[in-house]
Amino acid sequence: AFFENALLGKWVKDGKSSTYISNMLGRQVTPDDAFKLLSLDKAPDNLFASREYSSWLTYANVFKEENPGAPSKPLIDTLMAHYSDQKLARIIKAAQTNRLSKLRAAQFEKELFAKWVENGKTSTYISNTLGRQVTPDDAFNLLSLDRAADNIFTHSAYDTWLKYAKSFKEENPNVKTDPVIDTLMTNLGDHAVFELIKRAEKTPATEEKAAYIKNALLDEWVKTNKAPASVVNLLGTSSDDRNVLLSTYLEKIKSTPVFTAAD
Numbered sequence: 001a002f003f004e005n006a007l008l009g010k011w012v013k014d015g016k017s018s019t020y021i022s023n024m025l026g027r028q029v030t031p032d033d034a035f036k037l038l039s040l041d042k043a044p045d046n047l048f049a050s051r052e053y054s055s056w057l058t059y060a061n062v063f064k065e066e067n068p069g070a071p072s073k074p075l076i077d078t079l080m081a082h083y084s085d086q087k088l089a090r091i092i093k094a095a096q097t098n099r100l101s102k103l104r105a106a107q108f109e110k111e112l113f114a115k116w117v118e119n120g121k122t123s124t125y126i127s128n129t130l131g132r133q134v135t136p137d138d139a140f141n142l143l144s145l146d147r148a149a150d151n152i153f154t155h156s157a158y159d160t161w162l163k164y165a166k167s168f169k170e171e172n173p174n175v176k177t178d179p180v181i182d183t184l185m186t187n188l189g190d191h192a193v194f195e196l197i198k199r200a201e202k203t204p205a206t207e208e209k210a211a212y213i214k215n216a217l218l219d220e221w222v223k224t225n226k227a228p229a230s231v232v233n234l235l236g237t238s239s240d241d242r243n244v245l246l247s248t249y250l251e252k253i254k255s256t257p258v259f260t261a262a263d
Contacts, residue, residue, distance in 0.1 A: 018063040031060035045094040048101040076111040123168040136165035153206035181216040
């Protein structure tokens with residue numbers, strides 16, 4: 001077994017294909033098998049800089065191409081299965097200091113962060129594990145939402161971010177955080193948010209999210225005394241829509257404390 005494992009490890013390092021290795025051994029060697037054969041489960045923190053990791057990554061990609069019907073899992077799932085969260089954080093930190101692995105570290109941190117949030121890890125746990133406080137604004141950029149094109153509401157990362165932002169606010173009541181609408185306006189720009197709302201309203205899957213953001217935006221504009229005509233011009237899409245929008249906005253103005261006090 002020792003000799004076979006050593007030989008397998010050498011073949012993977014030498015770039016032999018999964019088909020070649022399987023034919024030589026008479027059994028299939030999965031990426032998970034190769035991961036252990038290369039002793040990557042015992043790798044140092046600078047994992048991404050190691051030759052073994054590069055060899056394994058190549059093998060995993062070739063295996064997927066040569067065995068399209070075989071079950072496969074994302075890279076992040078493989079790493080999470082073999083390392084503790086603390087080890088994963090150290091791997092990221094080591095990769096961030098290396099010019100050649102910086103981009104890989106950023107992508108890996110993004111995927112790991114999303115997995116942690118999906119798995120119910122608290123914002124406190126995530127911040128402590130990464131060794132820095134990750135605010136909702138940080139999370140927005142970490143998930144690359146500041147570079148999301150078209151309808152951001154269709155991205156699963158947007159839901160991940162909302163979940164994290166809620167967790168952060170609950171766990172850090174004394175830390176000032178921006179409302180969702182402010183984060184969107186800051187990172188995407190005013191015009192992009194206006195267009196986002198108009199596009200998302202036309203899609204059944206995102207119209208509810210669009211309505212929430214639109215309502216928040218109207219509330220902000222009421223506070224800053226934005227002229228109704230400007231509101232209609234910026235967000236209105238059709239004649240009927242403009243009429244409804246104007247009516248909604250005027251009702252919001254009428255319900256403000258200053259306006260009701262004057263009555």
